Amino acid sequence: MRNDPLKFSLLLAVGQRTRALRLEAGLTVKAFADQANLSTRFVNQLEAGVGNISIAGLARVAAALGRSTFELIPPAENDQSLAAEVWRALNNAGGDDLSDLHQFLVTRNGDRSAPRYIALIGLRGAGKSTVGPMLARRLKTDFVELDRLIEKAAGLSLGEIFATHGESYYRELERESALRVLNTSPGCVLVPGGSVVTDSETWEAIKRRCFTVWLHATPAEFMKRMRRQGDLRPMQGRPSAMEELKTLLARREPLYAESRLKIRTTGKAPAAVVSKIIHEISPKAS
Numbered sequence: 001m002r003n004d005p006l007k008f009s010l011l012l013a014v015g016q017r018t019r020a021l022r023l024e025a026g027l028t029v030k031a032f033a034d035q036a037n038l039s040t041r042f043v044n045q046l047e048a049g050v051g052n053i054s055i056a057g058l059a060r061v062a063a064a065l066g067r068s069t070f071e072l073i074p075p076a077e078n079d080q081s082l083a084a085e086v087w088r089a090l091n092n093a094g095g096d097d098l099s100d101l102h103q104f105l106v107t108r109n110g111d112r113s114a115p116r117y118i119a120l121i122g123l124r125g126a127g128k129s130t131v132g133p134m135l136a137r138r139l140k141t142d143f144v145e146l147d148r149l150i151e152k153a154a155g156l157s158l159g160e161i162f163a164t165h166g167e168s169y170y171r172e173l174e175r176e177s178a179l180r181v182l183n184t185s186p187g188c189v190l191v192p193g194g195s196v197v198t199d200s201e202t203w204e205a206i207k208r209r210c211f212t213v214w215l216h217a218t219p220a221e222f223m224k225r226m227r228r229q230g231d232l233r234p235m236q237g238r239p240s241a242m243e244e245l246k247t248l249l250a251r252r253e254p255l256y257a258e259s260r261l262k263i264r265t266t267g268k269a270p271a272a273v274v275s276k277i278i279h280e281i282s283p284k285a286s
Contacts, residue, residue, distance in 0.1 A: 012049030013074040019047040035064035066184035115211035116187035123194040125222040126215040132191045142188040149177040175202045197255035212259035221266045
């Protein structure tokens with residue numbers, strides 16, 4: 001292969017890029033090989049720059065990494081074309097850079113396509129876990145509940161995370177999990193915890209990358225929904241629970257109000273809320 005310098009340099013570049021993206025995704029060689037339907041031996045050869053992978057195999061590698069095949073094939077070192085320079089710039093860009101570039105192109109080109117990421121924001125009891133799956137089904141996209149990803153990453157329940165490691169550890173996992181979803185998923189309906197707005201870094205990333213929808217309800221409606229779901233904890237033995245809830249809402253509402261869309265859900269069926277969101281995000285004629 002060294003008798004063909006172009007082939008050697010290309011395979012080496014693809015291998016190095018594959019390894020870097022695999023490590024970034026937190027995948028072991030075996031886990032990655034299983035997802036890409038390749039042998040671990042071939043993955044090692046590929047990452048060493050000696051595995052001559054087929055186009056179909058490269059597509060499986062990209063899918064396993066949550067990337068496009070375009071991202072796996074670097075331009076030749078002596079390629080100084082504008083397209084090659086753009087590829088290199090994109091390769092070095094972070095998630096926020098790509099989001100900013102996408103937004104610039106959307107604005108410049110007048111693209112009115114529906115957003116890829118929709119984040120439902122609000123307190124527990126706002127209806128996020130009910131509306132989210134219904135909205136995802138209507139949009140034919142994934143539904144991602146951020147707290148479930150956090151529990152999976154920690155190997156603990158939320159209660160155990162807070163009891164054992166405290167809020168700062170939860171915030172760290174929350175931030176990492178949110179960015180991982182937004183950097184690797186092709187699109188989704190994302191439901192973070194109600195307190196996500198209190199962590200400025202995570203909240204800014206979500207606002208930047210997602211079409212944010214605040215599901216608003218009255219305090220009385222929040223309490224009614226929690227009782228209906230069998231969650232009586234907010235009221236039991238605490239006559240001041242309603243006042244505490246009103247105080248919490250007053251503190252968070254200015255942050256929730258930074259969302260791009262506010263929908264009042266009190267007295268509305270979940271299906272009606274879903275239809276309203278779809279109407280608001282659907283491409284509209286100029």
